[in-house]
Amino acid sequence: MSTEDRAEPSTPADLLPLVDHLHSRLSVTGMRQIIGIAGAPGTGKSTLARRLAESLGAARCVVVPMDGFHLATTIIEGTPLRDRRGAIDTFDVGGYLSLLHRLRDRDEPVVYAPTYRRGLEEPIAASIAVSRDIDIVITEGNYLLSAEPGWRSIRDIVDEIWFVDTPRELRMARLIDRHIASGMSREAATAWATGPDEANARAIELTRHLADRQIEGT
Numbered sequence: 001m002s003t004e005d006r007a008e009p010s011t012p013a014d015l016l017p018l019v020d021h022l023h024s025r026l027s028v029t030g031m032r033q034i035i036g037i038a039g040a041p042g043t044g045k046s047t048l049a050r051r052l053a054e055s056l057g058a059a060r061c062v063v064v065p066m067d068g069f070h071l072a073t074t075i076i077e078g079t080p081l082r083d084r085r086g087a088i089d090t091f092d093v094g095g096y097l098s099l100l101h102r103l104r105d106r107d108e109p110v111v112y113a114p115t116y117r118r119g120l121e122e123p124i125a126a127s128i129a130v131s132r133d134i135d136i137v138i139t140e141g142n143y144l145l146s147a148e149p150g151w152r153s154i155r156d157i158v159d160e161i162w163f164v165d166t167p168r169e170l171r172m173a174r175l176i177d178r179h180i181a182s183g184m185s186r187e188a189a190t191a192w193a194t195g196p197d198e199a200n201a202r203a204i205e206l207t208r209h210l211a212d213r214q215i216e217g218t
Contacts, residue, residue, distance in 0.1 A: 010054075010055065011055040012055065015051060015052060033135065033137070034100065034139065034159055035138050035139070035158065035161075035162065036158045036162065037144075037164060038161055038204070040171060040201035040205055043164040043171055044174070044217040045141070048140075048215065049063045049140045061134065062130045062134050062136075062137055063139070063140065064099070064130065064139045065141060066139060068127075069095050069099075070091060070123045073121065073122060086142070087196065088203070097153055097157070099113055100157045103130060110129050110131050112128065114126065114127060114128070145161055146204075147207070155210075162212060162213040163214045172194070175189075179192055
């Protein structure tokens with residue numbers, strides 16, 4: 001079967017190889033595919049995940065972001081974690097792993113996953129419904145390739161992890177715009193993008209060699 005036959009009619013040309021790859025995995029394994037998309041902040045992970053889901057169709061694919069497992073402000077307020085929000089220890093990795101196991105088991109009619117609301121800057125529980133009929137789950141987040149305790153177990157649950165690689169200048173511009181849109185001044189947005197975000201990015205980029213596939217994020 002050709003790429004054009006397997007891909008949805010509306011699939012953009014740049015996504016055809018990825019969509020074809022996912023269809024091929026489904027046809028070979030006959031099992032739900034859970035695909036991770038990793039990368040530093042601002043690389044375009046969520047945009048790629050959304051575009052893939054749109055191309056595959058809502059009846060086949062759902063995006064479940066790792067960001068839904070941010071620790072809430074009420075947990076980190078008044079602690080050193082508040083000034084490092086987005087670092088690996090500001091996420092509930094145990095909760096994330098539990099969700100991935102449930103999605104892997106596929107033995108519930110519906111699994112409800114959390115999301116993260118930018119602007120509000122808080123996780124929102126039970127806001128994404130993943131029915132048993134969904135064949136492809138895309139989960140995206142910064143630390144999917146981390147070898148730290150807990151995080152390293154992700155590789156045992158998901159089928160593949162892709163790494164989105166984007167030039168630093170573009171990443172930085174996207175992050176500054178994102179923070180401004182969330183209510184920061186340009187000065188504060190630039191300080192956060194070049195400070196905590198960049199510190200996280202350097203650690204994340206050290207894991208790229210562990211990915212099953214690298215994707216240009218431009």
